[in-house]
Amino acid sequence: MxxxxxxxxxxxxxxxxxxxxxxxxxxxxxxxxxxxxxxxxxxxxxxxxxxxxxxxxxxxxxxxxxxxxxxxxxxxxxxxxxxxxxxxxxxxxxxxxxxxxxxxxxxAIRECISEAIIASSTDNHPDESIDNTLDPGDRVRGRASYWSSSGQSNPAVPETLTYKLNADLCVITEINIKPFQAYFQYHYPIYSAKSVRFRMGHIKSSMENHVDEFVWTYTSQEFPMAQENCLQNFKLPEPILCIGGILQIELLGRVQRQEIDGLFYICVCHVQVVGVPLSPFGxxxxxxxxxxxxxxxxxxxxxxxxxxxxxxxxxxxxxxxxxxxxxxDGDGWDLFYGELVEDEDENEEEEDVDIE
Known part of the structure; x- marks a missing residue:
């Protein structure tokens, strides 16, 4: 050349x-x-x-x-x-x-949750707070660690858990959720939801009366949830770019009724969001x-x-x-940023860059 x-x-x-x-x-x-x-x-x-x-x-x-x-x-x-x-x-x-x-x-692919923001309801705050879902164990310091919704007589009432991710831009590939099994109750009931759905978006920069403070730019399909006390994997059909760093989990439908009051609850002991935080960007x-x-x-x-x-x-x-x-840097990237600057002598013939 x-x-x-x-x-x-x-x-x-x-x-x-x-x-x-x-x-x-x-x-x-x-x-x-x-x-x-x-x-x-x-x-x-x-x-x-x-x-x-x-x-x-x-x-x-x-x-x-x-x-x-x-x-x-x-x-x-x-x-x-x-x-x-x-x-x-x-x-x-x-x-x-x-x-x-x-x-x-x-x-690097890693855990993307920075903090828990809010749950649509909580039964006993702060003992059953959404913050407990950030801990991978179902027992912390000898006590049960989980989030619990308030009780409902209608099993169709949904719940939401909203989290802030650790970057404004995150490429999300999968979400893992572990329902809570009440080992201290008779028959060890598992308080899972019937299905889950995921929303991603950002906080409104201006809010009137704090209504609809989130804008959702992506909504997933609905995934069935098993009534099992294990970390259940929900893999998105394709990686999704979350713009704004907010992820919401919709828990749809209630399965388990609590014997003591006859109401339906949803309980989650751990949530994990897996993806690529693009922290150099805002x-x-x-x-x-x-x-x-x-x-x-x-x-x-x-x-x-x-x-x-x-x-x-x-x-x-x-x-x-x-x-x-x-x-x-060993990853096949030769140009990071900058520009090929003209030589000081404008008449000097260009010498191509050897990138081999």
């Missing part, structure tokens, strides 16, 4: 775009954009990283624009010119969506449109819960001008 000549110069733009939008691994796009200035310009101008993220998670269609918070990048173009401003916006989108795609595929909701601003807080990958990765494993490979462009 002498003098920055490659196949994209000989193909119609529509065909080149079709080829690159067929890629499934974002690292391929990032590698290609690191080959030369024209390759990078092609990827950025056509928003290929954004297109890939939208294909992976259609919920991102609600993004109004992107911001980089606390991120300083060096520039060299004429600040204030319309061409510069337009190109800067395209580059910013490329960096944000490339980093987001990286997070989808390479961040959102700002734009009302009343319900669109949102996608914000990148850091371009640093969070350490996995099993082992903290040493920064020394990141090896800077390419520096052109005053911006570091290419890093290698």
């Amino acid at each position: 002498q003098n920055d000549v490659h196949f994209i110069n000989f193909l119609p733009d529509a065909l080149s775009i079709k080829i690159f939008t067929s890629l499934e691994d974002p690292s391929d796009l990032v590698r290609f954009s690191a080959v030369s200035r024209s390759c990078r310009r092609f990827v950025i101008t056509n928003g290929l990283c954004k297109h890939l993220c939208l294909r992976m998670f259609p919920q991102l269609s609600r993004v109004d624009h992107v911001n980089e918070l606390g991120v300083t990048l060096n520039g060299h173009a004429e600040a204030g010119s319309s061409n510069f401003m337009e190109w800067e916006a395209l580059e910013r989108e490329h960096r944000v969506y490339a980093s987001l795609a990286r997070g989808f595929l390479s961040f 959102i700002q909701i734009i009302e009343p449109s319900e669109k949102f601003v996608l914000e990148v807080l850091s371009y640093t990958q969070p350490p996995s819960p099993e082992e903290t990765r040493s920064v020394s494993t990141l090896q800077m490979r390419v520096r052109r001008g005053n911006v570091v462009d290419v890093v290698e």
Whole structure:
């Protein structure tokens, strides 16, 4: 590829775009954009990283624009010119969506619940609080640990448990729920629900009279629940991007009546939400449109819960001008963020970057 000549110069733009939008691994796009200035310009101008993220998670269609918070990048173009401003916006989108795609595929899968927010009802607060569902055991310090709804004579009355996740953006793959078995009652009854359903969304940025304080952007199918005292797995048909970091469990239908009062209850001793928290990213909701601003807080990958990765494993490979462009972290990612900067001598012939 002498003098920055490659196949994209000989193909119609529509065909080149079709080829690159067929890629499934974002690292391929990032590698290609690191080959030369024209390759990078092609990827950025056509928003290929954004297109890939939208294909992976259609919920991102609600993004109004992107911001980089606390991120300083060096520039060299004429600040204030319309061409510069337009190109800067395209580059910013490329960096944000490339980093987001990286997070989808390479961040560690882990427990995603940060805290319990509220239950629709509680029988004996705080002894039977929703907070008890965060503990994996059904006994804590010798006492039963579980959440209990209030009793109802109608077994069709539903209940909800609402949780805050540990990032504004989380890719959720499955939810695990363990119904409580009352080992201190006759016949050891299990107070499960008949079925469960899951909602994901965000808190309203402005509320009137605190009514409908949550906006749900995703509602799952209904899953049947077994009347068994075990951690029951509810795997979503496909990974779902939770925008806003709020997850609600709907417990539909009551199975078990309590002998002492003849009322139906639902009791849960543990809830686990499994997925990928995208903690380097945040959102700002734009009302009343319900669109949102996608914000990148850091371009640093969070350490996995099993082992903290040493920064020394990141090896800077390419520096052109005053911006570091290419890093290698062993996961097939060569470009993290930055830009291929023009050489100081404008007449100097471009030298392509060797990424092998």
